[in-house]
Amino acid sequence: MNTQPEHWHLSKSVSVTQIVSIILLAAGLFIWGSDIEKGITANTQAIQHESDLRSLEQKHIGEFKDEIRARLQRIDNNLERLIERRE
Secondary structure, three states: OOOOOOOOOOOOOOOHHHHHHHHHHHHHHHHHHHHHHHHHHHHHHHHHHHHHHHHHHHHHHHHHHHHHHHHHHHHHHHHHHHHHHHO
């Protein structure tokens, strides 16, 4: 039996496979990060586009309401004139 305790041994050498795996890992992280950034940019642009569309729709709705009010006012005025003529 071996009575000496096992000691950890750290080597100062670095193998080629370790270097290659670290480079591949770093490249993978870089690609993943750039894909995430592209997705965030695309979402930001989509949100801005939707916001612009909503603003444009609100403007058109306001113009449509004003047009309806004006038409209803003209109809009301015409009805009042017709009622006054009959009296």
